[in-house]
Amino acid sequence: MNSTNQQKSVGRPREFEEDRVLDAVMNTFWNQGYEGTSLKDLCSATGLHKGSLYQAFGDKHQLFLKSLKYYMEQSFKEVAASAYLHDSPMANLRSLLNEITTKCIEGEGCMVVNALVEMAPHDQEVKQMIDQSYAMKQRFLTDLIDRAQRDGEITIKQEPDRLAAVLMVTLAGLAATVKGFSNTDHISYVLEDVLSSWA
Amino acid sequence: MNSTNQQKSVGRPREFEEDRVLDAVMNTFWNQGYEGTSLKDLCSATGLHKGSLYQAFGDKHQLFLKSLKYYMEQSFKEVAASAYLHDSPMANLRSLLNEITTKCIEGEGCMVVNALVEMAPHDQEVKQMIDQSYAMKQRFLTDLIDRAQRDGEITIKQEPDRLAAVLMVTLAGLAATVKGFSNTDHISYVLEDVLSSWA
DNA sequence: CATATTTATGACCAATTGGTAATTAATAAT
């Protein structure tokens, strides 16, 4: 295995980069949903024929799972960094929530929330993936809140994990709400307002 | 027009009650989504043939719009009453949010939030309907919050409409979150926690 | 009873769906 992931192997070489394709697939599912996306859509988005798509990634459902996983990894990477910029846990929490809010507004929502609403009730695999990522994010927030409380920057007397649950629900709500409004001014203050009510 | 809505008219009489059908359609769209629901699904849910469905309600999209409108009316009726049970605005706000939370958990989500996530970005008519109902609910909450602030039961210094926006987003988040968890214990406290942080 | 009107039913339709398989092309190993 080398750094460019182009290990020479027997047979005709791939003409596409897997991540480039996964990115296109992800974007298509992200803004059309699972049922709203046809294989034809995926082909025109990726430039591949469905035969190639199937051989490389499996059927539509597997393709969705892989693109969802890709989304989770990428978006977490993109966002988690903002939680380590400052010394104070509260400042880190603030900039994290700001970053998520910004990304959520720019991206017109969150693929995980889309999948949660459309698929989780009828798709055990999707449900499990979301469950896992939810638990991880919840722990991440709980930790930040806990430390902010010890620092005295959060004075409200409530269990950190319950406060984290409030943030998680609010963030999900943000991702949903954003899809209905062209003017997102009101919405962008919501997380700040929640946080400042804990001061 | 009479009270039973069974005005005798020329031609073969309908063999179904419009509201009964609309209710079945609503439930199907509610838990399968728009793209996830086929005409066959709607036929088996209502017991009608698609010819009848088309003649009575129009095509799939119109049928969705009508069932969404039906949902909005019914759910608002069901829930709004809990905001007039007590004298204190704060107590009314509390019981309203409790009622919504309970209904949301029982119904495994909210059809409006589902439609918001799945359709609003690509469907102008759905977007408008949701926009309207959102504005109305926001005003409803703003009014309650405003009066609770004047009563001194909400002490946090923030504009009522911004606090209402927080509640709206949190409620949307609740509707989304509920779809991923069989155990809804943690979630059921979220609205209470938000409210109590304003005390 | 005959007619006009509305509804229910089932046949029908072109287009699209997700998915498969056969063929051709490009590479590495021998």
Add this chain to the structure above:
DNA sequence: ATTATTAATTACCAATTGGTCATAAATATG
């Protein structure tokens, strides 16, 4: 150069999709 292996392309498939239409059935009117 031949062969094995993998990928790209194309043709193909049954099933389902949303939607229409002709026909039969049920009622009110005359």
